[in-house]
Amino acid sequence: MVTVVTLTQVSAQRPYENLASLSLTNAAITSATSVAGGTYKPPSDRFQPTPRAAIPAFCRVIGVAKPTNDSEIRFEVWLPVSGWNGKFEQVGNGGFAGTIPLPAMAEPLLRGYATAGTDDGHSGDVIDGSWAIGHPEKGIDFGYRAVLISLL
Numbered sequence: 165m166v167t168v169v170t171l172t173q174v175s176a177q178r179p180y181e182n183l184a185s186l187s188l189t190n191a192a193i194t195s196a197t198s199v200a201g202g203t204y205k206p207p208s209d210r211f212q213p214t215p216r217a218a219i220p221a222f223c224r225v226i227g228v229a230k231p232t233n234d235s236e237i238r239f240e241v242w243l244p245v246s247g248w249n250g251k252f253e254q255v256g257n258g259g260f261a262g263t264i265p266l267p268a269m270a271e272p273l274l275r276g277y278a279t280a281g282t283d284d285g286h287s288g289d290v291i292d293g294s295w296a297i298g299h300p301e302k303g304i305d306f307g308y309r310a311v312l313i314s315l316l
Contacts, residue, residue, distance in 0.1 A: 180223035180243060191229035198245065199224050206266040215270035221245040222273055229310075234301040237310045239282040240264050242273050249276035254311060256281070259290030261306065282310040 183196035201221040208214065225241040253272035257265050261284035272279035285305025286295040296303045 180225075180245075183223070183225055188227075190231045191227060193225055193227045195224070195226040197224050198222075201245075206270055208267070214267060215274065217274055219270050219273055220247070231305075231309060232301040234299055235285060235305050235309070237282055237285045237305055238264060238287075239280060239310075240266070240269070241278065241280040242269055243278050244273060244276055247276045248278060251277050253277040253279045254281070255279060256311075257284055257290070260284075260286075260288065260293050260295075262286055262288035262290060262292070262295075285310040 180198060181196055184193045186193055199219075199222050202218040204219050204222075204224075206215065206219075222245055223243040225243065227239050227241075229235070229237040229239065231237070255265050255268040255272065257263070261282075264283050265281045269279045269281050285302050288295050296306065
């Protein structure tokens with residue numbers, strides 16, 4: 165079971181930095197930090213575009229979900245510090261994923277969206293599916309569960 169916490173509940177009840185103290189079922193926020201505008205540059209990625217402008221100030225929330233014994237879904241949520249348009253945009257991956265698509269999260273943030281991405285439940289290369297062999301729960305994570313988890 166996944167605990168659902170809406171962005172409105174979080175912003176009304178806790179400062180961003182206190183998100184790491186949330187008690188979640190089968191998940192943990194490992195870090196919640198404020199990032200000053202213009203200071204964060206996502207790692208370059210041959211599959212994702214570089215940001216078109218300096219990224220505004222945001223709260224960077226990093227977490228991991230473990231809905232099963234064979235699951236480890238890494239995710240990030242970026243929350244605008246100001247100018248939030250009241251909307252959320254989930255970003256995706258290509259191929260077999262295997263990394264959080266940080267460069268793709270920049271554009272929604274630039275447009276005022278809260279945004280999130282996951283590694284889809286495994287670490288690896290976008291063309292290597294060997295992580296799924298003998299791991300049916302990781303296949304379910306990749307298929308849909310990892311995206312749902314990032315919507316905490």
